[in-house]
Amino acid sequence: MSNFTAFVQLAAAVIVGMYFFTRIRTESADSRAAREESKVEAEKLNALRRIHLSEPMTEMSRPGHITDIIGQEDGIRALRSALWGAHPQHVLIYGPPGVGKTAAARVVMEEVKKSPGTPFGKNAAFVEADAAIMRCDERGFADPLIGSVHDPIYQGAGAMGVSGIPQPKPGAVTRAHGGILFLDEIGELPNEQINKLLKVLEDRRVTLESAYYSRGNKNVPAYIRDVFENGLPADFRLIGATTRRPERIPEAIRSRCVEVYFNPLTRADIVRIVTESAMRCGVAIENGVRELIADYSSNGREAVKLLQSSSNLARMEGRAVVSVADAKWAAEAGRYKKRKEPFLKENEKIVDISIIKPK
Numbered sequence: 001m002s003n004f005t006a007f008v009q010l011a012a013a014v015i016v017g018m019y020f021f022t023r024i025r026t027e028s029a030d031s032r033a034a035r036e037e038s039k040v041e042a043e044k045l046n047a048l049r050r051i052h053l054s055e056p057m058t059e060m061s062r063p064g065h066i067t068d069i070i071g072q073e074d075g076i077r078a079l080r081s082a083l084w085g086a087h088p089q090h091v092l093i094y095g096p097p098g099v100g101k102t103a104a105a106r107v108v109m110e111e112v113k114k115s116p117g118t119p120f121g122k123n124a125a126f127v128e129a130d131a132a133i134m135r136c137d138e139r140g141f142a143d144p145l146i147g148s149v150h151d152p153i154y155q156g157a158g159a160m161g162v163s164g165i166p167q168p169k170p171g172a173v174t175r176a177h178g179g180i181l182f183l184d185e186i187g188e189l190p191n192e193q194i195n196k197l198l199k200v201l202e203d204r205r206v207t208l209e210s211a212y213y214s215r216g217n218k219n220v221p222a223y224i225r226d227v228f229e230n231g232l233p234a235d236f237r238l239i240g241a242t243t244r245r246p247e248r249i250p251e252a253i254r255s256r257c258v259e260v261y262f263n264p265l266t267r268a269d270i271v272r273i274v275t276e277s278a279m280r281c282g283v284a285i286e287n288g289v290r291e292l293i294a295d296y297s298s299n300g301r302e303a304v305k306l307l308q309s310s311s312n313l314a315r316m317e318g319r320a321v322v323s324v325a326d327a328k329w330a331a332e333a334g335r336y337k338k339r340k341e342p343f344l345k346e347n348e349k350i351v352d353i354s355i356i357k358p359k
């Protein structure tokens, strides 16, 4: 009997031992395979990071200082005064495409950071977001503008998911905390997002909720508890830019912002933009190229693009200097429209001067 018991015990011990031995072997093989795979992926990522193309001309010619923004003196003045000093305001910039709205906001921010009493720190954020892609899905699983919560049911096997802990994901409004949120094409923002944004502007923080959050759950890390109890910080100034007319922007947004108008560019403005872009990008141009480019471009972005195409064409064909014929060919090949109407003179802006509307 005792021999039989000893035999059963031995057999059980062998079976349990084999079970654990096999399990340990499988697990270590799995983790070895995972380590190998992660090493290969890390090498691929590093190889990608070692590849750099040259800086695009659009980047090189980007205005770096307020004085580089051409033809928008009133708009710049209005924008600077709205953001200047101790009490910067929210701003809406109206204007046609490609006339310097985004470029101006960037350089003005650099300047107002140095204004007396400004609440913006030296490293204050300037977060650019495109309202057209700031849509959230209906149930709010992902909201790149406001922020969202990843509930455990969707997190799967991650550490937080397994422990049933909801994970807050900050959005652009929190990344802009302490600085500027530049929302391009603000007119494209869906109504639901506009309402959420207005609430954040009011509260200066984002409140997140989750059915999975419970105060009593001791597993919830302190910072997640803090987020659910006190919200995520989102104290920023909004600069919304739009190519739409003011009456097509929701009144609720308009009434909270100083409204600033950027002008269509005159022919003389575009000639200057081409001159300065050519200098910044080290492109030599023949006499008459600037005027020809101005004849074919309705805004600054088009002018810079056409200068780049003309310069590439000249380089490809071995010419160091861009000729009028190069620019004309590039304009016609690219189906740029030649302006029929006479260009405005410097003092004949279509849109009225920029105004500051009191809150």
Ligand SMILES: Nc1ncnc2c1ncn2[C@@H]1O[C@H](COP(=O)(O)OP(=O)(O)OP(=O)(O)O)[C@@H](O)[C@H]1O
Pocket: 058, 061, 062, 063, 068, 069, 070, 071, 072, 095, 096, 097, 098, 099, 100, 101, 102, 103, 104, 184, 241, 242, 243, 273, 299, 300, 301, 302, 304
């Ligand atoms: N007024 C300007 N002065 C100098 N450069 C300009 C001006 N307007 C446009 N540019 C050139 O065109 C580029 C694009 O301009 P920007 O992105 O600021 O236009 P935008 O008004 O924001 O256009 P969109 O409405 O399409 O967003 C700039 O980086 C700059 O090179």
Ligand SMILES: [Mg+2]
Pocket: 101, 102, 103, 184, 241
């Ligand atoms: Mg823009």
